[in-house]
Amino acid sequence: MKERRLTHFCTKQFYYLALISLTTLSLGPGCRKSTQPDPCEDILSERPPTMVGLLFIDGQTGENILLSKNIDASAIAITVEGTDLPAQQGMIRKDSAAPAYGALVFHIADTKQGAFRYKINIPDVGSATLSYTNMKVKSDNKCNPYYMAVTDLAIEDHPFKPAGIVNRMLFEVTL
Numbered sequence: 001m002k003e004r005r006l007t008h009f010c011t012k013q014f015y016y017l018a019l020i021s022l023t024t025l026s027l028g029p030g031c032r033k034s035t036q037p038d039p040c041e042d043i044l045s046e047r048p049p050t051m052v053g054l055l056f057i058d059g060q061t062g063e064n065i066l067l068s069k070n071i072d073a074s075a076i077a078i079t080v081e082g083t084d085l086p087a088q089q090g091m092i093r094k095d096s097a098a099p100a101y102g103a104l105v106f107h108i109a110d111t112k113q114g115a116f117r118y119k120i121n122i123p124d125v126g127s128a129t130l131s132y133t134n135m136k137v138k139s140d141n142k143c144n145p146y147y148m149a150v151t152d153l154a155i156e157d158h159p160f161k162p163a164g165i166v167n168r169m170l171f172e173v174t175l
Helices: 002-027
Strands: 051-057 077-080 104-107 114-122 126-138 146-155 160-162 170-174
Touching: 051 126, 146 170
Parallel strands: 051 170
Antiparallel strands: 051 104, 077 114, 114 126, 126 146, 160 170
16 A cells, blocks of 8 residues: 555656646746847838818808719829829718718828928819928837828818818818
């Protein structure tokens, strides 16, 4: 009987010794300090491109021109003045639950500092000129110490007003 207890004790002890050894070997390399990787290494940008929405309103009827005249977004030319870039493509929001319902929505340049002008030409309706300024602003983010703030948004050749509080870049433009 004593021999059996001794064998059982030795087997149990060997089992715990193997378990402790495996745990030590697996946790040991994981606890070593290594050089910290650069947290900014693969970051291109932390925010999506800036978008502008323009609701074109008929000055006489008060209707949304893009919806009432069933204008196709591919027919609208959006060009950056002062550059030789090709015309940009926007989209007309047709989801009635969207805050920008009926608006022409497109991206604007927000990566360079300076003043920009976009000419929006709607066939058989008219045109409008969007202007704004990008200013370099210091941030507390060590990966992006500066960011571009879009300021002084204006429609130069027509009356306009901000449309709602959801998006500060959504404007009603009266043609």
